Amino acid sequence: MDQKVRVRFAPSPTGPLHIGGVRTALFNYLFAKKHQGTFILRIEDTDQNRYVANAEKYIIEALNWSNIPFDEGPGKDGGYGPYRQSERKDLYKKYADELIESGNAYLAFDTSEELDFHRKDHQEKGKTFIYNWHNREKLCNSLTLSSEEVREKIDNGEKYVVRFKSPVNESLVLNDMIRGEMKIDTNILDDKILFKSDGMPTYHLANIVDDHLMDITHVIRGEEWLPSLALHVLLYRAFDWKTPEFAHLPLILKPTGKGKLSKRDGDKLGFPVFPLAYTNDDTGEVSIGYREDGYFSEAFINMLAFLGWNPGTEQELFSLKELIEAFDIKKVGKSGSKFDAEKTKWFQHQYLIRKSDQEIANLFIPTLEKHLGNSFDKELDLEYITNVVGLIKERATFVNDLWDLGNFFFIAPESYDEKAAKKNWKEETSTLMSELSDMFKKLTDFSSSHIETELKAWITSKEIGFGKVMQPLRLSLVGALKGPHLPDIASLIGQKETVSRIRRAAERLG
Ligand code: GLU
Numbered sequence: 001m002d003q004k005v006r007v008r009f010a011p012s013p014t015g016p017l018h019i020g021g022v023r024t025a026l027f028n029y030l031f032a033k034k035h036q037g038t039f040i041l042r043i044e045d046t047d048q049n050r051y052v053a054n055a056e057k058y059i060i061e062a063l064n065w066s067n068i069p070f071d072e073g074p075g076k077d078g079g080y081g082p083y084r085q086s087e088r089k090d091l092y093k094k095y096a097d098e099l100i101e102s103g104n105a106y107l108a109f110d111t112s113e114e115l116d117f118h119r120k121d122h123q124e125k126g127k128t129f130i131y132n133w134h135n136r137e138k139l140c141n142s143l144t145l146s147s148e149e150v151r152e153k154i155d156n157g158e159k160y161v162v163r164f165k166s167p168v169n170e171s172l173v174l175n176d177m178i179r180g181e182m183k184i185d186t187n188i189l190d191d192k193i194l195f196k197s198d199g200m201p202t203y204h205l206a207n208i209v210d211d212h213l214m215d216i217t218h219v220i221r222g223e224e225w226l227p228s229l230a231l232h233v234l235l236y237r238a239f240d241w242k243t244p245e246f247a248h249l250p251l252i253l254k255p256t257g258k259g260k261l262s263k264r265d266g267d268k269l270g271f272p273v274f275p276l277a278y279t280n281d282d283t284g285e286v287s288i289g290y291r292e293d294g295y296f297s298e299a300f301i302n303m304l305a306f307l308g309w310n311p312g313t314e315q316e317l318f319s320l321k322e323l324i325e326a327f328d329i330k331k332v333g334k335s336g337s338k339f340d341a342e343k344t345k346w347f348q349h350q351y352l353i354r355k356s357d358q359e360i361a362n363l364f365i366p367t368l369e370k371h372l373g374n375s376f377d378k379e380l381d382l383e384y385i386t387n388v389v390g391l392i393k394e395r396a397t398f399v400n401d402l403w404d405l406g407n408f409f410f411i412a413p414e415s416y417d418e419k420a421a422k423k424n425w426k427e428e429t430s431t432l433m434s435e436l437s438d439m440f441k442k443l444t445d446f447s448s449s450h451i452e453t454e455l456k457a458w459i460t461s462k463e464i465g466f467g468k469v470m471q472p473l474r475l476s477l478v479g480a481l482k483g484p485h486l487p488d489i490a491s492l493i494g495q496k497e498t499v500s501r502i503r504r505a506a507e508r509l510g
Helices: 019-034 055-065 085-091 093-101 112-124 147-155 203-213 223-239 263-269 297-305 320-326 341-354 357-375 378-395 401-409 418-424 429-442 448-462 466-478 486-493 495-509
Strands: 006-009 038-041 105-108 161-164 171-176 180-185 193-195 218-222 245-249
Touching (some): 019 218, 019 320, 193 203, 203 223, 357 378, 429 466, 448 466
Antiparallel strands (some): 105 161
């Protein structure tokens, strides 16, 4: 690439960022970094009716949490600011005027009542009203009115919009890095509004002007913008500006594959569709987020990267650095990709088990404090917690799962699983367990392997089945028939605690 790559993520701050938006940001980020380019955040807030005050903050926080921060954007000027369209609003009018001047746009005075009338009228005749070459010569605009009439209307304060004058009878060739070449008949295009009567540009005009002024080289965005591509390409042509390259990313589909993934799908299946939890200030409605649900951002990003892209190899786990290296926009697929909540959890699990026991232990401490109070000494206990993590993390998906999986490492069982006790604690069990506790008490080596050997030898010498001892022993130490290898548990909680737990169970269950 001869020109320095500059890409932008251009969300409208209308609410929390959907994971589809984060995926768009991610692919822009990967593309930029792959080509030593610049990743820009531009806030497209020209539609004041849909503006949500805390959305921009949310977007920035989400990008930062995901580890894909922007290089240029609000608060990070790279010489192309401002990066909020509302702060650029004065510069768009002159571009609308330029298009009127060159005959590529015109003023339209039709009131909404008039347009409604035409729509209804067409509908009654079984047709669809489109404001374009078909009708524009019959409507109230600067193509049909004389320049005096136009002047008079403006002087009278009549409201008008600026519409693009789509070309007639042309087969327009469009190029997309993912979809290849597409041809479109310009007669089907409508004359989109570029500039509104309230003095604000529409998305189309502001987006093209800013991409041009910000030297954007590649536009990577969601498939929902594909229908706008023809207009955008025509606008570049009308301005005589260099057209950037385009890539329209496939949709993220519902787990069923039918339709776009929505917040409701997430609610129904209990998984987040937003990176961070979000509270709607108006309704008070709270939406769950990946961060708050306990996902690691690396897992979240790895999962997102695979929604639409794949490296073409067997490898599934990619660090951000590896993603940058492997990413190729040409390997992004055309068809929508199904969101898979189970696969998302799988990624999280993979990242959890790959982190060091000590790192997880540190992350586990707040959960322990929540359950145990400040009673334990973090510094002193870190080694212990790390060992616990080593024994149970294989079964965990989230750090929070560790408590359910291993609370017995921190507190002796208060009660015993009733069903399991009934089935496994027989009349003679208490006596047997007391004897076992005596044997444990005498051991001079309380390592897991030594415990295992001695335990086996002891059971064999008693000439009884293993289950008769192992199940009650597990109940004694854990309180239920779950948990890792018993000798590992005993060794870790220690000799004194092991003996006392067995005696306690023998007393209570006897
Ligand atoms: N503001 C548009 C959006 O909200 C940007 C579309 C584009 O990237 O051109 O998605």
